[in-house]
Amino acid sequence: MPFEDSLKQLEARKQKALAMGGEIKLAERKATGMLNARERIARLFDPGTFIESGLFAVSSRLEDKANTPADGKVSGFGRIHGREAAVIANDFTVKGASSANINIKKLKHMKITARKRGIPAVFLGESTGARMPDVMGADSIGSKDDPVEYQRMRENPWAAAVLGHCYGSSAWYASLSDFCVFRKGAIMAVSSPRLIKMATGKTVDPEALGGWQVHAEASGIADQVVDTDEAAIDAIKQFLSYLPSNHNEPPPEIAVPEGSGAEMDKIMDILPASNNQVYDVKKIIRSIVDKDSMFEMKSRYGRAITTALTRLDGRTVGIIANNPLHKGGAIGAQECQKVQAFFVLCDSFNIPVVLLVDQPGFLIGLEGEQLGITGKVMNWLNAMELVTVPKLSVVMRKSYGLAVSNMGAGGNSDEVACWITAEVSFMKPEFGAQIAYGASPDNPEEFKEAVAKMNKGTTPYDMASIYTAHDVIDPRDTREWLIRMLEVHRLRMSGGVGQHLMRTWPTSY
Secondary structure: EEEEEEEEHHHHHHHHOOOOOHHHHHHHHHHHHOOOOOHHHHHHHOOOOOOOOOOOOOOHHHHHHHHOOHHEOOOOOOOOOOEEEEEEEEEOOOOOOEEEEEHHHHHHHHHHHHHHHOOOOOEEEEEEOOOOOOOOOOHHHHHOOOOOOOOOOOOEEEEEEEEEEEOHHHHHHHHOOOEEEEOOOOOOOOHHHHHOOOOOOOOHHHHHHHHHHHHHHHHHOOOEEEEEEEHHHHHHHHHHOOOOOOOOOOOOEEOOOOOOOOOOOHHHHOOOOOOOOOOOOHHHHHHHOOOOEEEEEOOOOOOOOEEEEEEOOOOEOOOOOOOOOOOOHHHHHHHHHHHHHHHHHHOOOOOOOEEEEEEEOOOOOOHHHHHOOOOOOOHHHHHHOOOOOOOEEEEEHHHHHHHHOOOOOOOOOOOOEEEEEEEEEEHHHHHHHHHHHOOOOOOOOHHHHHHHOOOOOOOOHHHHHHOOOOEEOOOHHHHHHHHHHHHHHHOOOOOOOOOOOOOOOOOOO
């Protein structure tokens, strides 16, 4: 074939692949406000940096070769804020982005390359699951020889967006990722409502099965929820900005925004005078960290604890903070699982952890016990011991019971500071007075005397006197203390890299 004809054929094949599922399907998507796979990639990467891998791939089935451009999954490499990353974007306009022999090879190549070359992998999910009849029979589904297909060793960050109906592989990779963002209206489940009805005879509402509220509030898989495709992709880009490209690097450093720390003088205006009064700990976090750097994760799940990626002095830090605004800050089963997941993220990618403490203990009662909270409390402590990045703890107000250790005391943090407002004990003094002395609030004088006895030895200076707290500080000095102590505890001996003892910890719950 003459050279010019070969070039024409190349261009024709390229245009056919880029046309995806055709003008009609693309127009239908546009009318709903949803981006197509290639538009999502364009939003993800810096302009002009995307290089595709597998543009000319098609189905391995003879009858489908002509109508499966890129075989329904667009893959390749590009730069996000100047750093390389790999992407798999499901093209729902081609056979519902269903998984089949060839596009699974593309997915595998992206994963392996990202891991070997130390760059993040991004999964933009929307798929119907496995492709029929391609996967039917033992020679397909039964012939797999890839035992590590779904293994996570956390050598490189994974980020995923659930952007439509996600069944099969798109659900698996969203659940395996270090960060998962949901667009409202998207659905994620093992199988579709249609298949569930065929198997069980029951009609299931898609939202009730796997909508954003299910995964943001019940399963805990969703780290953030947004309204649009654009917002979801922007969230992935922001998440990755806090992380290194791989586990052998420290996180990137950026310039400290002007105005950072300017609110520290007002921090005591946020904290109520009484231990019984609630407040939103997020306001305290925002006062302490670099301006506009708070990136909260799982805000609708385990709400009595706030977890967030932030920056202090331009360096990435993970914040774990009790939030009395919800359940008075009492730690339940969801909170335990939320903290474990955050420990795994921070330790795997060399992010120091700061714990801000104001908790009345663990949530007691039927709900917690039925969810196995005792085991989850132990998992938390086990996970905490495996964390090899620096851990700093600041006791702001109350800290009671075994949760004192869970929140960093008892040798579980590298440094512990108490605010002048701190109170540490086995339980709330008013409860202790009734249990230890049989005192009743109905007898005010006797009760007051018993409470006073239970309050002995609970001050920050009592903690400091036995060197369980390393310092007692003015709350307004918290930012300065944290920055200084994070500098002291930098991982100098290993180039800012931890031991990653939690790299095999299960990703989901």
